[in-house]
Amino acid sequence: MKILSGEQLAQADASTIQKQQISSIDLMERVATLVFERLHQRLNGAPVPIKVFCGIGNNGGDGLAIARHLIQHGYHVTTYVTNCSKKRSKDFLVNYDRIKEVTKDWPILLSCKDDFPEIGQQDIVIDAIFGTGINRPIDGWMAEFVEHINNSRAFKVAVDMPSGLFADQAQNDAPVIRANHTFTFQTPKLSFFLPETGNLVGTYEVINIGLDPEYMMQVQPLANLVDKDLAQRMYKNRNPFSHKGDYGHVLVMAGSEGKMGAAVLASGAAINAGAGKVTALIPEDGNTILQCSVPEVMSILSSGESHVTNFDHELQNYVLCVGPGLGLKDDTFSAFAKAISKQASPVVIDADGINLLSRDLGLLKKIPENSILTPHDGELKGLIGEWKGSYDKLSKAQKFSMEHKVILVLKGAFTFTVTPQGMFVNDSGNPGMATAGSGDVLSGVIAAFLAQKYDPITATLFGVYLHGASGDLAVQTYAHEGLKASIISNFIGPAILNLFRQPQQQPPQQQ
Ligand SMILES: NC(=O)C1=CN([C@@H]2O[C@H](COP(=O)(O)OP(=O)(O)OC[C@H]3O[C@@H](n4cnc5c(N)ncnc54)[C@H](OP(=O)(O)O)[C@@H]3O)[C@@H](O)[C@H]2O)[C@@H](O)CC1
Numbered sequence: 302m303k304i305l306s307g308e309q310l311a312q313a314d315a316s317t318i319q320k321q322q323i324s325s326i327d328l329m330e331r332v333a334t335l336v337f338e339r340l341h342q343r344l345n346g347a348p349v350p351i352k353v354f355c356g357i358g359n360n361g362g363d364g365l366a367i368a369r370h371l372i373q374h375g376y377h378v379t380t381y382v383t384n385c386s387k388k389r390s391k392d393f394l395v396n397y398d399r400i401k402e403v404t405k406d407w408p409i410l411l412s413c414k415d416d417f418p419e420i421g422q423q424d425i426v427i428d429a430i431f432g433t434g435i436n437r438p439i440d441g442w443m444a445e446f447v448e449h450i451n452n453s454r455a456f457k458v459a460v461d462m463p464s465g466l467f468a469d470q471a472q473n474d475a476p477v478i479r480a481n482h483t484f485t486f487q488t489p490k491l492s493f494f495l496p497e498t499g500n501l502v503g504t505y506e507v508i509n510i511g512l513d514p515e516y517m518m519q520v521q522p523l524a525n526l527v528d529k530d531l532a533q534r535m536y537k538n539r540n541p542f543s544h545k546g547d548y549g550h551v552l553v554m555a556g557s558e559g560k561m562g563a564a565v566l567a568s569g570a571a572i573n574a575g576a577g578k579v580t581a582l583i584p585e586d587g588n589t590i591l592q593c594s595v596p597e598v599m600s601i602l603s604s605g606e607s608h609v610t611n612f613d614h615e616l617q618n619y620v621l622c623v624g625p626g627l628g629l630k631d632d633t634f635s636a637f638a639k640a641i642s643k644q645a646s647p648v649v650i651d652a653d654g655i656n657l658l659s660r661d662l663g664l665l666k667k668i669p670e671n672s673i674l675t676p677h678d679g680e681l682k683g684l685i686g687e688w689k690g691s692y693d694k695l696s697k698a699q700k701f702s703m704e705h706k707v708i709l710v711l712k713g714a715f716t717f718t719v720t721p722q723g724m725f726v727n728d729s730g731n732p733g734m735a736t737a738g739s740g741d742v743l744s745g746v747i748a749a750f751l752a753q754k755y756d757p758i759t760a761t762l763f764g765v766y767l768h769g770a771s772g773d774l775a776v777q778t779y780a781h782e783g784l785k786a787s788i789i790s791n792f793i794g795p796a797i798l799n800l801f802r803q804p805q806q807q808p809p810q811q812q
């Protein structure tokens with residue numbers, strides 16, 4: 302699914318009005334009806350007090366139309382307009398009049414602090430103050446009003462976006478409604494996925510409002526969301542007559558004294574994700590640990606006892622995955638430099654591999670095009686330097702990716718994959734995955750898909766998605782707290798099966 306900017310959504314809106322021969326007021330009615338239906342489905346006529354707060358632009362127009370539908374269906378609705386400007390949108394004004402068709406009461410105008418209504422714990426607040434048209438931080442009495450809503454314990458539903466939030470631009474500590482749930486139109490917004498603002502959205506639900514398909518198809522998005530649908534389309538079926546040679550060989554160069562687990566996790570994950578063969582190049586003292594932990598993985602011992610000191614072996618045709626638990630000793634650096642210089646096809650570099658690379662960024666010239674680097678934020682600093690906020694980080698990462706022709710996997714709650722061709726946001730995963738070693742598993746999984754001849758971008762996106770999806774399945778049995786890296790690895794197979802499982806149908810209702 303594409304993630305568009307506020308500006309692109311406005312263009313999509315205009316293109317829809319032109320091509321579908323629909324007026325803007327009818328499009329607003331379509332949108333409001335879709336939101337109402339979802340609310341009605343959940344509320345099922347419950348007599349809860351609903352307070353609808355509307356701005357004076359089209360987001361406010363949506364709010365007024367939603368309020369009208371709710372009133373028409375017997376809900377207990379009070380409608381308010383935040384009277385912050387005289388410049389009201391045309392479609393806001395039409396819906397302002399239309400509400401009179403269903404109630405004797407005009408919406409209550411709010412113009413200052415004295416007008417703020419009390420908001421009860423049982424209330425449902427519908428936030429339709431500002432959407433994508435916000436063009437500056439909310440200030441003055443409106444800022445106090447946002448705080449007033451946030452201080453209430455009511456359940457808050459945002460229309461399109463929590464008011465005050467910018468769709469795709471940095472904002473400092475500007476006031477924003479802290480929503481519990483957001484109905485967003487056509488595409489989610491970039492700010493939903495960033496750590497500074499993602500928590501303001503609550504859970505989100507995308508409503509397809511039928512914007513012009515031709516525009517949606519050709520527009521170059523800010524990013525693409527990788528969800529179950531897309532992951533399913535990436536999967537490659539196996540040929541019944543295939544053998545292990547068809548699924549590639551991963552060479553995991555990893556581990557040092559006290560960190561052999563990283564080598565075990567990365568190489569074990571490569572096996573679990575379907576690599577035909579996996580070999581670990583590890584320090585001598587780690588051999589027993591590795592062979593006892595994952596018998597499916599072969600080993601090559603480096604001459605160093607406690608850390609890897611050389612890259613001498615006879616293997617041909619393998620995919621290199623280098624870095625987990627490798628350590629930062631000088632002779633490990635030389636072995637790392639030799640290893641990456643010998644590669645002709647894309648490699649996966651993680652953890653200490655990235656730290657070693659940061660020691661001499663000149664080595665980037667030796668890395669094959671489309672190699673995959675999987676830094677967490679600490680490791681990323683060695684590559685792109687410091688940044689100020691997520692938008693700056695993403696822009697520096699994009700520059701780095703294009704300049705060095707590499708794929709960057711920026712790990713986090715929503716992992717961003719930055720490629721020279723564009724940016725992708727991953728939709729799977731949960732906070733149970735914030736546990737030591739889960740990144741090692743990810744690097745093994747991505748290398749396994751490279752070995753299975755997925756192209757580098759697909760191997761990365763599919764690997765990142767499945768890694769998160771494994772965590773999401775495992776958490777149902779282990780809870781966030783009980784999740785650990787080896788469990789995530791063991792759920793990769795079930796996560797692949799789950800890609801093709803349909804959501805359970807509700808049993809038909811008895812008459
Ligand atoms: N995309 C689609 O296809 C569809 C979109 N639809 C809906 O339209 C919404 C976008 O509507 P929109 O463009 O009218 O902007 P909106 O968010 O209502 O706010 C703009 C108003 O707020 C004002 N204003 C701005 N910042 C302010 C501030 N800090 N403090 C105070 N005032 C501020 C600004 O005034 P001004 O800058 O002139 O002072 C202007 O009057 C979108 O989110 C969705 O809900 C659907 O109905 C149909 C399909």
Ligand SMILES: Nc1ncnc2c1ncn2[C@@H]1O[C@H](COP(=O)(O)OP(=O)(O)O)[C@@H](O)[C@H]1O
Nearest residue numbers: 677712713714730731732735737738739740741
């Ligand atoms: N809150 C979260 N939600 C979703 N995924 C998460 C969350 N926290 C961590 N993860 C995932 O867990 C992995 C952690 O990787 P990393 O920090 O490299 O761990 P380690 O270095 O211990 O192996 C990443 O893939 C990251 O996206």
Ligand SMILES: [K+]
Nearest residue numbers: 428431462464
């Ligand atoms: K809103």
